[in-house]
Amino acid sequence: MARITAGVATSHVPAIGAAIDLGKTKEPYWQPLFAGYDWSRQWIAEEKPDVVILVYNDHASAFDMKIIPTFAIGCAESFKPADEGWGPRPVPTVQGHPDLAWHIAQSCILDEFDMTIINEMEVDHGLTVPLSLLFGQPDAWPVKVIPLAVNVVTYPPPSGNRCWLLGEAIRRAVESFPGDLKVQVWGTGGMSHQLQGPRAGLINAEWDNRFLDMMSQDSQRLRTIPHIEYLRETGSEGIEMVMWLIMRGALGADVRQLHRHYHVPASNTAVGHLVLEPVA
Amino acid sequence: MARITAGVATSHVPAIGAAIDLGKTKEPYWQPLFAGYDWSRQWIAEEKPDVVILVYNDHASAFDMKIIPTFAIGCAESFKPADEGWGPRPVPTVQGHPDLAWHIAQSCILDEFDMTIINEMEVDHGLTVPLSLLFGQPDAWPVKVIPLAVNVVTYPPPSGNRCWLLGEAIRRAVESFPGDLKVQVWGTGGMSHQLQGPRAGLINAEWDNRFLDMMSQDSQRLRTIPHIEYLRETGSEGIEMVMWLIMRGALGADVRQLHRHYHVPASNTAVGHLVLEPVA
Amino acid sequence: MSHQDIHSYLAAFDDIPGTRVYTVARARQGYWINQFAMSLMKPENRARWKADEKAYLEGWNLDEDQKAAILARDYNRLLDLGGNIYFLAKIFSTDGLSFLQAVSTMTGMSVEDYQAMMLAGGRSPNGVRSIKEGN
Amino acid sequence: MSHQDIHSYLAAFDDIPGTRVYTVARARQGYWINQFAMSLMKPENRARWKADEKAYLEGWNLDEDQKAAILARDYNRLLDLGGNIYFLAKIFSTDGLSFLQAVSTMTGMSVEDYQAMMLAGGRSPNGVRSIKEGN
Ligand SMILES: [Fe+3]
Ligand SMILES: [Fe+3]
Numbered sequence: 001m002a003r004i005t006a007g008v009a010t011s012h013v014p015a016i017g018a019a020i021d022l023g024k025t026k027e028p029y030w031q032p033l034f035a036g037y038d039w040s041r042q043w044i045a046e047e048k049p050d051v052v053i054l055v056y057n058d059h060a061s062a063f064d065m066k067i068i069p070t071f072a073i074g075c076a077e078s079f080k081p082a083d084e085g086w087g088p089r090p091v092p093t094v095q096g097h098p099d100l101a102w103h104i105a106q107s108c109i110l111d112e113f114d115m116t117i118i119n120e121m122e123v124d125h126g127l128t129v130p131l132s133l134l135f136g137q138p139d140a141w142p143v144k145v146i147p148l149a150v151n152v153v154t155y156p157p158p159s160g161n162r163c164w165l166l167g168e169a170i171r172r173a174v175e176s177f178p179g180d181l182k183v184q185v186w187g188t189g190g191m192s193h194q195l196q197g198p199r200a201g202l203i204n205a206e207w208d209n210r211f212l213d214m215m216s217q218d219s220q221r222l223r224t225i226p227h228i229e230y231l232r233e234t235g236s237e238g239i240e241m242v243m244w245l246i247m248r249g250a251l252g253a254d255v256r257q258l259h260r261h262y263h264v265p266a267s268n269t270a271v272g273h274l275v276l277e278p279v280a
Numbered sequence: 281m282a283r284i285t286a287g288v289a290t291s292h293v294p295a296i297g298a299a300i301d302l303g304k305t306k307e308p309y310w311q312p313l314f315a316g317y318d319w320s321r322q323w324i325a326e327e328k329p330d331v332v333i334l335v336y337n338d339h340a341s342a343f344d345m346k347i348i349p350t351f352a353i354g355c356a357e358s359f360k361p362a363d364e365g366w367g368p369r370p371v372p373t374v375q376g377h378p379d380l381a382w383h384i385a386q387s388c389i390l391d392e393f394d395m396t397i398i399n400e401m402e403v404d405h406g407l408t409v410p411l412s413l414l415f416g417q418p419d420a421w422p423v424k425v426i427p428l429a430v431n432v433v434t435y436p437p438p439s440g441n442r443c444w445l446l447g448e449a450i451r452r453a454v455e456s457f458p459g460d461l462k463v464q465v466w467g468t469g470g471m472s473h474q475l476q477g478p479r480a481g482l483i484n485a486e487w488d489n490r491f492l493d494m495m496s497q498d499s500q501r502l503r504t505i506p507h508i509e510y511l512r513e514t515g516s517e518g519i520e521m522v523m524w525l526i527m528r529g530a531l532g533a534d535v536r537q538l539h540r541h542y543h544v545p546a547s548n549t550a551v552g553h554l555v556l557e558p559v560a
Numbered sequence: 561m562s563h564q565d566i567h568s569y570l571a572a573f574d575d576i577p578g579t580r581v582y583t584v585a586r587a588r589q590g591y592w593i594n595q596f597a598m599s600l601m602k603p604e605n606r607a608r609w610k611a612d613e614k615a616y617l618e619g620w621n622l623d624e625d626q627k628a629a630i631l632a633r634d635y636n637r638l639l640d641l642g643g644n645i646y647f648l649a650k651i652f653s654t655d656g657l658s659f660l661q662a663v664s665t666m667t668g669m670s671v672e673d674y675q676a677m678m679l680a681g682g683r684s685p686n687g688v689r690s691i692k693e694g695n
Numbered sequence: 696m697s698h699q700d701i702h703s704y705l706a707a708f709d710d711i712p713g714t715r716v717y718t719v720a721r722a723r724q725g726y727w728i729n730q731f732a733m734s735l736m737k738p739e740n741r742a743r744w745k746a747d748e749k750a751y752l753e754g755w756n757l758d759e760d761q762k763a764a765i766l767a768r769d770y771n772r773l774l775d776l777g778g779n780i781y782f783l784a785k786i787f788s789t790d791g792l793s794f795l796q797a798v799s800t801m802t803g804m805s806v807e808d809y810q811a812m813m814l815a816g817g818r819s820p821n822g823v824r825s826i827k828e829g830n
Contacts, residue, residue, distance in 0.1 A: 294659060295658060295659060295660070298658075339646040339649070340594070340597075340598055340644065340646040340647045340649070340650070341601070344594070344595060344598045345587065345591055345594050345595055345598075362601070363601050363602070363603070364601065364649070364650065364653060365600055365601060365606070365649065365650040365651075365652075365653025365654050366653045366654075366656075367603075433582060433644060433646055434582055434584070434587050434644075435570070435573075435581060435582060435583050435584065436566075436569065472682070474579065474683075475645045475659060475663050476579070476580065476635070476639055476645045476663070476666060477578045477579050477580055477636060477639060477666055477667075478577075478578035478636070478666060478667055478668060479576070479577060479578030479579050479667075479683065479688050480578075480663045480664070480666050480667050480674075480683075481663070481664075481667060481674060481677055481678055481682050481683040482682060482683045482684075482685055482688065483678075483681060483682025483683065483684075483685075484684075484685040485681065487685070507569075508569075508572045508573070511573065511576055511579070511581065512576055512685075512689040512690060513685055513689065514685075516576075516579050516581060517645075544678075544681055544682055545678040545679065545681075545682060547658065547659050547660045547678075548659055548660055548663050548678065550682065
């Protein structure tokens, strides 16, 4: 049977993608940020997952205002990087895993999640920057990817609790998939950032670090954080952290923290990164 | 406050729309079918609802295989009739109620339903035929309409129980809308029909009539009917009846049956129609 | 809420005689049949299609089997190849056929006999509920 | 599951200083600002836009206020008129600006001062959590 072997959380700041694409990762501004991913790059090279279920949000790239799905799962064979206004990122096309993606979509609908199924879609920095952080600049991504796009742009996004429950449903789905696959779930976005208005630039390192603690120590409390708390404490775009709860919900009751990294700033944003392992 | 004053169930067979559009309603084939709607046309003319939340399924008109939302709510100002291959039906453009539609969308997402919001969409016979049955051929529809499109084409559709729960959430949403609106919920599609394969033409009047009974007498039992029972007993397209449960769930525990009609055939289909009133 | 297994959920569908449920397996197989059919919602595409059906099919990533079944209007075959009836409806609507006329072609009956069956109350569910149960 | 009321849910957002949450009210008001901005994802549209910004805006159902704010790259004003930052990003990306450069223009700080604030750990949340609470 397929199984969820690890969870990864990471910010997905577009400037990080640009730094990689333009060969700036050794510059003093960027070096400490990327150094925090060294351990993870080595770990994942040994870990060799078959599939990553990559939870992210579309930043007005695949979806315009005509259609706003709350949970959209990508079931296509492949997904091209989107042109976000400066040309598509020079990264490989993302290869999907339609068999597993459709299996998850069907299972989650039976489980009373109101999924939107997507068969053609481009993917933006929200999805490709995490891949670059973990895999660098290969000619082809060494893993299949199932994009799971969550609306966190138009209010209301799904509640933290709903995200957690979807994670649990994804786990049940993966475990009922025939075939021996190592599957990781990644939760991306965050941490503190506000990209708009006079309050832009807000960073709350204390709150962020408490959130990182809770991912492995007091995780049930995470489900109860209301949207307004993310907004007040971590900036308007800090709301992206609800997506981490899908990953966390998929890992089960207890996890072990294998790696942790926190760095300020990347552009306007506080970068947080965790590698977690479920404890049976 | 806005309130749900009635529920209407009706089949939405495309041939019924064609019969109306081509002036054939008095022909012997069609007369008994339309006669069963006389009471309802008079009733609704007196009832004068402000808004109808019209639950239907898109029949490969607004949504192709690129994107398949489970629950899609139409929040646009208006919705044009779709061209399903023989030109759009000659009926008025459907006027939406964006204030209430967005209110319902937001409320249902807070209530942990994973809605897809639609801001531009054409509507097919699934939505326009019920309007024609209840309102005839006016120059403009005398009611605002909120389209709620449910996937019942690609499997799995949402469970009957999930549909019922969405109905309950819609009721809570309507009752928290400021402004004095009379809102009806319509559930459309069904009853028995199979449009494909050697088994096409299946009609199960006994099962259909039990279903009609249960809508007012044993409604909790309706939530437990599995998809396979609809398919086996009422034909592959009989699955559309799960959509009636959204309407029924929105009416609350007890209802009074004001009107009932059952007729075979309309083209390939058994036509069922109910008018229900919530009992406080 | 109980967690039903998708495998047992899907397996039951194969037990219904004379019926192809539009499962994911069929949806994936018939993706381009259905996308092609959907394109006939636009009058300009219908005109191109009517002018030269074979040429029109070239744009749609269809295999020879699928093309042949479309050109032959063999709807049972199209269902087997992953077509869905609501998508296929765009083809027969463009041909000027009603649902009743098109659907009857899948039953082995003449349109007249099928129409007569419907007027008499339709096909009985008795005997066609389940292959295994024979009921 | 408790059923939170959408009105109280939304009301809290207005209590955050210096912030416009992209609520439905804003999404509806700014619909065409955002759809226009999104069109700049296509290189051919960016070329037309750069050649004649005013002419390009004519196609988008925008009022004079909205057009003026777009042409002036007045992002705070655009937020007030219903723009969303991820849509607006297509405008400043087309201008060759980074998120940091564009975002700084909304804060009343120079790019250099804003950048220095970020390097020093960012803006403190103290005092900007709630207007009512003043914390
Ligand atoms: Fe993001
Ligand atoms: Fe239908």
